[in-house]
Amino acid sequence: MTSTPERVRYVIVGMARSGTTATHLVVYGHPAASAMHDEVTVDPLFTEGISTFTVGGKNHQHTRAKCEALFDVLTLHEGGAKAPPEEVTAHGMKVVTQRPDEAAALVDCLAENVPDARIVHVRRADRLAQFAS
Numbered sequence: 001m002t003s004t005p006e007r008v009r010y011v012i013v014g015m016a017r018s019g020t021t022a023t024h025l026v027v028y029g030h031p032a033a034s035a036m037h038d039e040v041t042v043d044p045l046f047t048e049g050i051s052t053f054t055v056g057g058k059n060h061q062h063t064r065a066k067c068e069a070l071f072d073v074l075t076l077h078e079g080g081a082k083a084p085p086e087e088v089t090a091h092g093m094k095v096v097t098q099r100p101d102e103a104a105a106l107v108d109c110l111a112e113n114v115p116d117a118r119i120v121h122v123r124r125a126d127r128l129a130q131f132a133s
Contacts, residue, residue, distance in 0.1 A: 009071060010092035011110055013103050014122030023122050024094040031082045034091040036074055042097055042106055064113060071114065092117070 010027065014020040020039075028035045075091040097103040100123070107121050 006089060008090045009068075009075070009114065009117040010090055010120060011114070011117055012092065012094040012120045012122060013106050013110070014096065015098065015100060015103055015124070016096050018124040019122045020094050020096055023120060027090065027092070027120075030090070032087055032089040034076050034083075034085075034088045036077075036093045040074075040093050040095045042095060042102060067113065071117075 012020050012023050012027070014023075024035065027033055071093075072091070075093055076085060076088065095106060097106060103121065103123075107119055110117060110119050
């Protein structure tokens with residue numbers, strides 16, 4: 001399934017305690033949005049991708065298609081949306097990183113490998129509040 005104007009993939013990326021949960025809840029609160037309930041860690045989903053679960057598929061185009069299919073399975077599952085699957089207009093996930101450079105690298109990787117996904121990079125400049133909260 002390819003993301004279309006009718007159905008958009010999204011990924012919310014940021015460090016822990018940066019506002020990713022609040023952002024995720026706002027998007028997920030929309031009746032036509034579907035999302036994973038859990039946070040996703042960078043490793044192995046984004047470091048190894050579909051190769052974590054499969055063998056073969058060394059062709060970049062084939063690997064990208066399999067990654068998109070895995071993304072869709074993870075984010076369009078029953079129970080992840082308030083609307084029936086045919087009425088879902090956006091589906092995605094929240095990814096929390098441990099370091100700002102890891103979040104930036106993931107944003108770059110997603111932009112290259114899932115080019116049709118909307119990436120929301122949540123950053124919190126107030127480091128003291130971030131680590132103290």
